[in-house]
Amino acid sequence: MKLFAKLFVIVAAPLLLAGCLLIPGKFESQLRLMNDGTYSFTYNGQMQLASDNDKSMPPQSGDSDEVGQKQSDPKRAAMSEIFGGAVPGDDEGLKKFAAQLAKYDGWNKVEYVGDNLFEVEYAMSGNFDQMFSFPTIPGAIMQFPFVQIVRRSGGELEILTPAMAGQASLASPMAPMMMGASGSKESKMQPIDGTFTIVTDGEVLVNNTQDGLTVSGSTKNMRWKVDSTTGPDGSPRAIIKLAK
Numbered sequence: 001m002k003l004f005a006k007l008f009v010i011v012a013a014p015l016l017l018a019g020c021l022l023i024p025g026k027f028e029s030q031l032r033l034m035n036d037g038t039y040s041f042t043y044n045g046q047m048q049l050a051s052d053n054d055k056s057m058p059p060q061s062g063d064s065d066e067v068g069q070k071q072s073d074p075k076r077a078a079m080s081e082i083f084g085g086a087v088p089g090d091d092e093g094l095k096k097f098a099a100q101l102a103k104y105d106g107w108n109k110v111e112y113v114g115d116n117l118f119e120v121e122y123a124m125s126g127n128f129d130q131m132f133s134f135p136t137i138p139g140a141i142m143q144f145p146f147v148q149i150v151r152r153s154g155g156e157l158e159i160l161t162p163a164m165a166g167q168a169s170l171a172s173p174m175a176p177m178m179m180g181a182s183g184s185k186e187s188k189m190q191p192i193d194g195t196f197t198i199v200t201d202g203e204v205l206v207n208n209t210q211d212g213l214t215v216s217g218s219t220k221n222m223r224w225k226v227d228s229t230t231g232p233d234g235s236p237r238a239i240i241k242l243a244k
Helices: 002-018 064-071 074-082 091-101 175-179
Strands: 020-033 038-051 107-114 117-127 131-134 147-151 157-160 193-200 203-207 214-216 219-227 238-241
Touching: 020 147, 020 157, 038 131, 038 147, 091 107, 117 131, 193 238, 203 219
Parallel strands: 020 193
Antiparallel strands: 020 038, 038 117, 107 117, 131 147, 147 157, 157 238, 193 219, 203 238, 214 219
16 A cells, blocks of 8 residues: 555656646546456546646736747646646636547536536446546546556456545645645635445455445445545555456
8 A cells, every 4th residue: 555655646746746636526436347348437526627826827818929928838838738738727728628528438528617627427338458547638648547447467457546545645745736825725626525436246356445345146346435534545446356
């Protein structure tokens, strides 16, 4: 678990330097991994860009000189490249980002509701191949997954949830971001608050649920409550061995 915590900080570091993170808000999510090789995944709830200050970045409007100055801002450019064009505080840009994301498979709803916050409904299913990651942002140079499935060399599937680790896991490096640049504790950012469930008929080798798994016939169910106090050690994690 300590290794996972270190990896979490390493992955998040470039995003911290850019001044923002794409993280969950309130959500319900479920992953099904079955012995016949099929999977299904749903995520319903909020997705948000957490910025290092309450005002975020100003929108790109005005005369050409003003726009040119904003486009040349290195922080804005870094955030735009990292998040595939999304820049915190640019409401019009974030509306366009939502509309573009909704064109891709699985994104049944992507609505920008203001304050760097999106309401999303995502569903994907099929035959599991080698790897799965949500969200996958087209055009983004770095992905910071809420949920990730990676196949190990022995065939086991490891489920990791880096972005569900919660604000507490980045309390030190992200303190200015979570409290706002001015140090105010009243940030517009929504607290991470949700549930993540894994359902499988495979063999559960590892899981870090607080209450353990429940079994009904051949089906195992694991449920995690994720909130702002969740750290890397409590971030949902499981290793599952499937027949196929």
